[in-house]
Amino acid sequence: MYDVSNKFNSFYKNHVVLPKEQKKRLFRLKNLNIDRLKEGLKDYNEENKTNYQIVETVVQGSVAMSTVTQNESNDYDIDVAIVFDKGNVLDGTIAVKNMVANALKKKCKQFNVEPEAKTNCVRIVYAEGYHVDFAIYRRFTNENGEYQYEHCGSQWRTRDPRAITKWFIDENKSKNYKLRVVARLLKMFCKSRNDWVMPGGLVQSVLVNECFQSDERIDKMFYETLKSVRDRLILNKEVNNPADQEQSLKLIKKDDVRLERLESRLTTYLNKLDVLSEEDCTLRQAIEAWKDFFNHSYWEEQWEQAKETNAVVAKSYSTTKDVLYDETEEFMEYIFPLKIQYSLSLECKVTHDGWRTMFLNEMLRKRVHLPSSRQLDFYIQHHNVPKPYQVYWKVKNSGDEAKRRNCIRGQIVKTNSETHSERTSFRGEHFVECYIVKNRVCVARDRIEVPIVTNE
Template sequence: MEEYNEEKGTDYKLAETPIVQGSVAMSTVVQNENNDYDIDVAIVFDNLPDGTTAAKNMIVNALKKKCSQFNVEPEAKTNCVRIVYAENYHIDFAIYRRVVDEDGNYKYEHCGSEWRQRDPRAITKWFLDQNKEKEYKLREIVRLMKMFSKSRSAWVNMPGGLIQSVIADEKFQLYERADERFYHTMTEIRDRLANHKEVFNPTDPENSLKLVSGDSVKMENLYNRLKDKLGKLDILFDSDCTYNQAVEAWEGFFNHSYWTDLKQEERAQMAKSYSQLSESQIYYDYRETEEYIDTMFPVNRKYEVTLDSKVKKGDSVVGWLNEMKRQHKPLLPGHTLHFEAKTSVPAPYQVYWKVKNRGSVALEEDCIRGEIVRTNKLIHIEPTSFRGDHYVECYIIKSGECVAKARIDVPIRI
C-alpha cells in the first residue's frame, strides 16, 4: 500500500490488523487429502473509493507490486480479491470499510457487488458463542461433518462449511460421548433436511445462505448422502455388536483409512496396556475453551506492552521467567508465577489476560483454558500446576480497540 500510495498520490491504509475469518477463525478446518485449502481474511480500511469495482481494483493493483512471482496474478472476484499461492491453495481477501457512528462505535460495510453493511467478526463471534453454549462440543461435530462431506472424491457438490456449521448448531444433540453426539446430531439433520432445506444467516436471519441455484442441489446431496450412509451405522445398536463390527461401520460411513488402520492396530494392541499407548493414539474428551482477541475487538497495535513473570516458591523468589528461559533453567510444578505487564499505552485503558494450557495433561484434565478475562490489572498470578508448553497473553484495550498485546511462553517441565 505504501508503494501504491507513493505512485498514485493516495493515502489508503489498513485501519486494523487483518481479521482471519471462516473455518480457520472458527477452528473447524479439517485435513483435506485433495489439498483444496482456502483462507478467508478481512482487510479493513477507513477510506476507500466509493465504487466497489474501483476499491477491489485498487487492492489488486497494490498487491501486484509484491506478487510479481506468482503464476496467477491477484484477481478481483465478486466478494473478494484472490491470491493463488499454488494449485488448490489460495487466500481470499474480503474488503471492508469502516466508519464511526454518532455513538462512537464502528460500523462496517463489505465490498461486494455493492457496499453492504456487515460486521467482519459477526459470524466467528456467533459460532464461538454457540460452541461455548453447547459446552464446547459443537466444533467437533462440525469437523466430523465436514470430514463426512469430503469423504468421497465424487462428492464435489456439498454445502460449504458455514451452512454445515449453521445446521449442526440448529440440530445439535448433547450426549455424553462424542460418537453419540455426532450420530444423533446427524440423524436430526437428516430429518430436518427431509422437511426443508433452507438455511439463513444466523447473524442476519432475513438473508438466506443459499446464494445461487447450485446451493439447492448441494443441500439435496447432503440429505441423500446422510440418509444413505447413516444406515451403515445401524449395527451399532445391536446388543451383540463387536468392536470390529463397530469400526467397520464407521469405516463405511467416513470412508477413511483411519478406521482401516484402527482395525489393524487393535490386533497389535491387544496385549498392551492403556499406559503404553502413545499420546497420538489416546482420545481426550476435552472442551476447547480458547477465545481470541480479534473476535472481541479490532486489533490496531499502536503501542507496546511487555511481559515477564516473577517465579516464586512459597515466599522466596526463584528468578524471573524470561531470564530463566535464557539460561535454560527448568520451570517446575509447585511454583507461583507473578506476571507483570508494562505498557506505553496512555491511561485510561482496560487490561485483559489469557492463560492457555497445552500438552497431554491439560487435555486429560479438560483444562486447556484460554478464556479472555478482563481484570484491569497489570499484574496476574497463576500457579505452575502441571507440565506443558503453556503461554500467557496480555491485551490493552483503549477506545474499543486492542492497541497493544504481548505473549510470554511458560514451559513447565516435570
C-alpha cells in the first residue's frame, strides 16, 4: 500500500483532532448549561415548594471519549448526565423530564427553540446548530454501600452513566491508544459530505473497536480497519451497546438505513483506494485517492505543494513535525463519581548524589524549578479516610519534549500504595495526582506540580 503516512499524520493532527481551544469551548458550553439548569432548579423549587437537587454531573458521549472532530463544525452533540438521588426525584419519567425542561426554560429565554423533553434526554438547541443533551439519572446506595444508577427514558432502566466512556477508555488503552485515532478518522469520512446522514458516533466506535486492525502506519491501520468494518456489515448489521450486550443500538428504523448507507459508501470509496495497492501507484494518484475519500481541501493542497517543491517522489517519508503521540491521559471523573469529603495532602522528597535532600512543596513555594536526574519519592503526607479504601496515582507529563518522546502518560493506576517514585527526565510542567477511592467513589484527591527546567 502506497505510503503517505507522513501526510496522513499531518492531516490527522491539523484537520481531524479538535484544537485545544475548541475543546475548552465545548466544556465551557457544558458548564454554562449545567449552571443554567442549577439556577433554573432553584427558581423552580421556590415556585413549586420543592427541593430537587442535582448530586452529580457526568460528561458523556464523544466529548467524554474525545472523539469529536473538526469537520463536525457547529454540529457538536454535548451529552451530560445529571443525577438526582432516588428519594429526591419523581417516579414518573415524563414528569421528571418535564420538570428539568421547565427549570431550563427559566434560564434559556434567549433561545429560538425552547428546551425540549425527548424520550431519552432534555435537549437545548443552539442557533448555530449544535445542541446539549441532558440525560437524567437517579441513584441509590446498594447493600454494598455502592451507588447504582437508573436512566430516565420511556421508563427507569438500570444504566451506569460512566459505563460506555469507561468501555471506550479501556478498549483504547488495550489497542495502544490507536482506537480513538481510527474512530476520529471514520467520523471524518462519515461527515465528509453535507448531505450524508450516517450512523451515530457510538455505533461507529463500536464497529471500529470490533474490527480494529493494528499497524504502525496510520494510513494502513485506518484502511485495513475500514475494510474489516465493511466486510462485517455485509454479514451482520446488528450493533449492540458495549455496556449492555442485550441492548441494541438500533433504536429506530432509520438506524438500519444508516448502517446500509455506511456499508454502501465504504464499499464505493474503499474501491477507489484500490489504486494504493498497485505497484506503479504514484504520489499524485495516492493523494487524489485520499482527497476523493475525505473530500477535504488538505489533500488538494498536498499535491499543489508537491508540485511547487518538486517533491513528487515514489515514496514519502515522515518528519519529526508529523510524528504523532499517544493521547494516554485519563480522568478520574470518567471512572468514579467524585465526592470529595476527606482531606489528602501530598509531599515529595527530592534527592540526588552530592545534593542536599529537599522537599518539593518547599521548592514550589520558593519558585525553584527541578533540574533533571533527580530522584522523586512522592508520599501521602496526611489523609483522614477511614479504611477500607483504594489508592490511585496519576503522573502527567506535558510540553513539546513529552510529545516528541511520546511520553505524556496520565494513566490512572491503582497501586494501593501511599508512596510513588519517579525520576526527573525532561523539561516540562508535569504533575502528579493521588486519589483515594472508597465504595467506588473518589472521596479525596491532591495534586503536586513537578516543573522540570533542563533536559538530561
